[in-house]
Amino acid sequence: MRVTAWYWAGLIGLALISICSLFVGVIDLSASDLLHDKEALRVLGISRFPRTMAAIIAGAAMAVSGSVMQMLVRNRFVEPMTAGTGQGAALGILIVTLFFPAASIFVKMAIATVTALVASLGFLVIVRRLPPTQPLLVPLVGLIYGGIIGAAVVFVAYQADLLQYISVWLNGAFSGVLRGRYELLWLAAGGAVLTYFAADQFAIVGMGQTITTSLGLDYKQIVLVGLIAISAISALTVTTVGIIPFVGLIVPNIVSRLFGDNLRRTLPLVAITGAGLTLVSDIIGRIVRYPFEVPVGTVLGVIGAVVFLWLLFRKPQYA
Amino acid sequence: MISIRNLSYHIDGVAILDDITIDLPKGKVTALVGPNGAGKSTLLSLIARLEPLQCGTIDIGALTIGQCSNRQLAKQISILPQMTEHVPRLSVRELVSFGRFPYHQGRPGPEDEAKVDEALQVFDLDDLAQRSVVDLSGGQRQRAQIAMTFAQDTEYMLLDEPLNNLDIAASRALMARIRELAHSYNKTIVVVLHDINYASRYADWIIALSAGKTAAAGSPAEIVTPKLLGDVFKSDAEIRMIDGHPVVLV
CATH class of the missing domain: 3.40.50.300 (P-loop containing nucleotide triphosphate hydrolases)
Incomplete structure (x- = not known):
């Protein structure tokens, strides 16, 4: 089986990148230090390992939710972090910070998930009114829609003197990840795994409402479940590491071009590739102007914009 | 009925x-x-x-x-929707297999595989089974879609x-x-x-x-008549009988 071989290749590649990630950073760390240097082990346990895991989980979860969203919207050029879901989550966190500053992290998460969901539903309502003959309108509307919500977040934060605070959520970065500060992401990983159980349903929804109903499934219910999953994953990611753009866009596109749309087969590959891309981007961000750091969101923005343009300008073979 | x-x-x-x-x-x-x-x-x-x-x-x-x-x-009952521009990137076999979903809910068994094989055979798709639906001609794609409805049995x-x-x-x-x-x-x-x-x-x-x-x-033979064409289609096209079938001259 071709795909199974790719799973293994992907996993091995990801393992190698992870090992690199463990040894790249401001504090010099080499494998031999670990044997006798307690300080080196502490750096590894408190900073490098959590940071590597955070990049892997956030990248995999964002790529998987991008895949699911593209099926729900039936458009290959959308992803949660550029179409309002991520900005909706940031809005929720801002609301909690302003009005319920003492709320527990789970209340914060719940509210961010709800606002992310409302923002995604709003996007879907707008998209349904766009002419199906103009598939490129969908990502453009998504960018503007996400931009408007993002602008509202910035404006309110500016008024409340919280600008520095929100930049943490709006610009994804892994530099703040330490042991004890990223564990919520494991919930996002759980969410991404759960979507895998509905992989067939999402693939069927991607074939349209008529076929979905004909096969005995409830179209609206699957779309809603999918949106809830995407919103929860986005909210968890935005809260812990901030908006990680473009992974959800380019990874599903590349995997779909190479291996097709049968999500049951391709979602694991989407997750592995998303994790690898995010981790590589983070490593690049760590070394490009060493000893300072470039946020992963910026690196991905550059990579993502180039790949996105390539996706738009290549022959529109599949539309 | x-x-x-x-x-x-x-x-x-x-x-x-x-x-x-x-x-x-x-x-x-x-x-x-x-x-x-x-x-x-x-x-x-x-x-x-x-x-x-x-x-x-x-x-x-x-x-x-x-x-x-x-x-x-x-x-x-199954329905084949009108063909659209949006074509899933699936192999013909994968597409036809989705027709079995009402029966297996994601875990296809041997009968499901057998039914998919039958559908591929009935619609002459054996040779195309591993090809992507995207690469097919319009006629082949339509055949693959109907094979999926057929597999739904x-x-x-x-x-x-x-x-x-x-x-x-x-x-x-x-x-x-x-x-x-x-x-x-x-x-x-x-x-x-x-x-x-x-x-x-x-x-x-x-x-x-x-x-x-x-x-x-x-x-x-009963209903394709000049009267029907006139009343329903507002057309005065002629009709000839050929081998017992009414034929509208267009």
Whole structure:
């Protein structure tokens, strides 16, 4: 089986990148230090390992939710972090910070998930009114829609003197990840795994409402479940590491071009590739102007914009 | 048999279907014809439960639409939507396999695989099974889509304008296959057609809709007449009988 071989290749590649990630950073760390240097082990346990895991989980979860969203919207050029879901989550966190500053992290998460969901539903309502003959309108509307919500977040934060605070959520970065500060992401990983159980349903929804109903499934219910999953994953990611753009866009596109749309087969590959891309981007961000750091969101923005343009300008073979 | 009783459907106060009462015979190919906007596709989507019923009833064999589960219906009736630009990136075999979903809910067993093999064979898709649907010609793609509906193994099949974008060879081959399905597999097939000559040549039964009402129903020889063309299609085209089939000279 071709795909199974790719799973293994992907996993091995990801393992190698992870090992690199463990040894790249401001504090010099080499494998031999670990044997006798307690300080080196502490750096590894408190900073490098959590940071590597955070990049892997956030990248995999964002790529998987991008895949699911593209099926729900039936458009290959959308992803949660550029179409309002991520900005909706940031809005929720801002609301909690302003009005319920003492709320527990789970209340914060719940509210961010709800606002992310409302923002995604709003996007879907707008998209349904766009002419199906103009598939490129969908990502453009998504960018503007996400931009408007993002602008509202910035404006309110500016008024409340919280600008520095929100930049943490709006610009994804892994530099703040330490042991004890990223564990919520494991919930996002759980969410991404759960979507895998509905992989067939999402693939069927991607074939349209008529076929979905004909096969005995409830179209609206699957779309809603999918949106809830995407919103929860986005909210968890935005809260812990901030908006990680473009992974959800380019990874599903590349995997779909190479291996097709049968999500049951391709979602694991989407997750592995998303994790690898995010981790590589983070490593690049760590070394490009060493000893300072470039946020992963910026690196991905550059990579993502180039790949996105390539996706738009290549022959529109599949539309 | 599909029994439709007193079916009306309105959109924003405009009647799309107006008190339709018809029976679609079992084990036959029934063609729905009529001018644009006559309500053919609406009627088909109501039979396929794609839109909720507003008034009237539809019985599909022993099942009544609106009173049984979606999944129960999915083993009784399948619908092939109009071909769209959005083509899934699936291999032909993967696409056809999705037709088995109502039975296995994601965990296909040996019978499901056997049924998929049969569908691929019946529709001459064996050689194309591993090809991506995206790379197929229009006729091949339509065949793959219908093979998926066939794999769903339902007694009733609804096909919405399956001849759209097909050339004459693909259209004739497809209609011949549809006839064969009805007669060898005892399937009840309802097909929306634009070209009345295809209906006349290949259907056992024709239902003509006009402005949301049934204008005529019967065998092609009975109902494809100058009067029908004049009343329903507002056309004065001539009709000749060739080998017992009425043929409209276009």
